[in-house]
Amino acid sequence: HGIAVVCNHAIDEEVRTRLFQRIEQEQNGRLDILVNNVFRVPPGGPNKLFTKFWENGTIHTWDVLHTVGLRSHYVASSMAMPLLFNARNTTKLPRPMIAMISSFGGLTYTFNVPYGVGKAALDRLAKDMALELRPEDICVTSFWPGVVLTERTEAMVDTGEWDKMVGIPLDNAETPEFTGRAIVEVATDHNNLKEKTGTYQVVAELAEEYGFVDTNGRRPPSIRSLRFLLPAYGMDEQTRKKVPSWLIPDWKLPFSVMAAGQPPETGEEK
Numbered sequence: 001h002g003i004a005v006v007c008n009h010a011i012d013e014e015v016r017t018r019l020f021q022r023i024e025q026e027q028n029g030r031l032d033i034l035v036n037n038v039f040r041v042p043p044g045g046p047n048k049l050f051t052k053f054w055e056n057g058t059i060h061t062w063d064v065l066h067t068v069g070l071r072s073h074y075v076a077s078s079m080a081m082p083l084l085f086n087a088r089n090t091t092k093l094p095r096p097m098i099a100m101i102s103s104f105g106g107l108t109y110t111f112n113v114p115y116g117v118g119k120a121a122l123d124r125l126a127k128d129m130a131l132e133l134r135p136e137d138i139c140v141t142s143f144w145p146g147v148v149l150t151e152r153t154e155a156m157v158d159t160g161e162w163d164k165m166v167g168i169p170l171d172n173a174e175t176p177e178f179t180g181r182a183i184v185e186v187a188t189d190h191n192n193l194k195e196k197t198g199t200y201q202v203v204a205e206l207a208e209e210y211g212f213v214d215t216n217g218r219r220p221p222s223i224r225s226l227r228f229l230l231p232a233y234g235m236d237e238q239t240r241k242k243v244p245s246w247l248i249p250d251w252k253l254p255f256s257v258m259a260a261g262q263p264p265e266t267g268e269e270k
Contacts, residue, residue, distance in 0.1 A: 009038045009072040020079045031083035032091045033187055036076055036122075037101040040068035046156060050165060053113040062114040070118045073100060074125060084138055094190045098133075099183045100126045100142040102200060104223050109261045123200050130198030139192045142200040143182055146223045149173040168232050169240060172221055178214040179203050185210040205252075221245070224253045 007018040023031055042048035042061040051058050077098055084096040104110065106119035126142035133140055147153075147168055156162040157170070182203045186196050189210075204222040206212075213219045221227035227248045231240045 009068050009076070010040075012075055015072075015076060016079055019076075020083065023083060027083075029083060030087040030090055031080055031096070032087050032093055033097045033099065033183070034077060034080045034084065035099045035101065035183060036073035038068055038072050038076075040064055041152070046152075046161060046165060049111040049115060051112055058112070058114065061112070065114045065118045066121075070121050070125070073122060077125075077129060085136070088137060093187055095137045095139055095193060097139045097141070097183075097187045097192070098126075098129065099187075100140070101145065101179065102126075102142045103144050104146075104202075104258065106142075106144075106200070107255060108258050126200070127198045134193065134197060137193065139187070139197040141186055141192070141196045141198075143179055143186075143203055143206075144200055144223075145174055145179045145203045146220055146228070147173045148179070149175055169237070171231060171240065172228050172245075174203065174220045175215050178207070178220070181212045181214075182206040182210075185212060221250060222252055224255070224258050226251045226253075229253070 005019050005022060007014040009015055042057075042064045044057070048057065048061055051061065080098070084098070087096045100122050102119050102122045105116050106121075106123045108116075110116055110119075123142045126140050130140035147170065149170060153162065153170075153173070156165070162170075182201070185206060186192050186201065189196065202222050202224070204220050204225075207214075207219050223229075227245055227250045230248050231243075231245070235243065
C-alpha cells in the first residue's frame with residue numbers, strides 16, 4: 001500500500017519539503033523508483049484540451065500543461081537524484097529507475113498543440129536524462145499507456161463528456177495498474193540499462209514482451225494495433241458487438257505511420 005502525500009507540483013518548495021524530505025527521513029535517505037505522472041487539466045475543464053492554439057485562453061493552457069506535467073517532472077527528478085544515488089548500493093532492483101508517464105500524444109496529434117508538445121518534450125526529457133545517468137547506473141524510461149480508465153475518464157463517461165469530446169470506445173481501455181505492472185517489469189529487468197533506458201515503451205507491447213495482463217485478466221491491444229484502431233475508428237457500436245476482437249489481426253502500424261496523425265473522422269463530426 002502506498003502512502004499518499006499531498007503537495008502542489010506547481011510549487012517547488014512544497015515538493016521538496018512535503019515529499020522528498022519526508023522520503024529522505026522515512027526511507028533512510030533512499031528511493032528506488034521515481035514515477036513522474038502528475039498532470040493538470042486546464043481551468044475550465046477537459047474541453048480546454050480541445051481548443052486550437054490561436055483561440056482565447058490557449059496561452060494559459062500552454063503554461064498550465066507545461067508547468068504541471070513537464071517542468072514538474074524535471075523538478076521532481078532533480079530533487080530525487082540524491083535519494084536515487086543513495087539507493088544504488090542498497091536497492092533490491094538491478095538499479096534505481098526514473099519512469100516518465102507519457103503517451104502516444106508525443107508522436108501523433110492528440111487533443112491540442114500544448115498537449116502534444118508537452119508529451120514530446122517529456123520523451124526527450126527521458127532520453128537526455130538517460131544519457132547523463134547511464135554512467136551512474138540509473139535507468140530512465142518513458143512509458144506510453146493506451147486509453148486509461150482513470151477516475152476522471154469514468155466521471156466523463158458518467159456525464160456524457162467522453163462520448164461528446166473523445167468518442168473512442170472504452171472496450172480496450174487499460175487500468176492505471178496496467179502501467180504500474182509495466183514499470184515493475186522494466187525496473188526488475190537486469191538488461192534495462194542496455195535495452196530500455198532512454199527509450200519510450202508502449203505499455204501494451206511491454207505486456208506482450210513480459211507476459212503480464214491487466215487486473216481483469218485481459219491484455220489490451222496497443223494503440224497502434226489494428227485490433228485497437230479498427231474498433232475505435234472504423235466500426236460503429238453495432239459492428240463492434242458483432243466482431244470479436246480475436247478476429248481482428250494484431251498487426252501494428254509503424255511508428256512513422258502513427259506520426260502522421262489520427263485517422264480522419266467519417267460521417268457526421270463529433
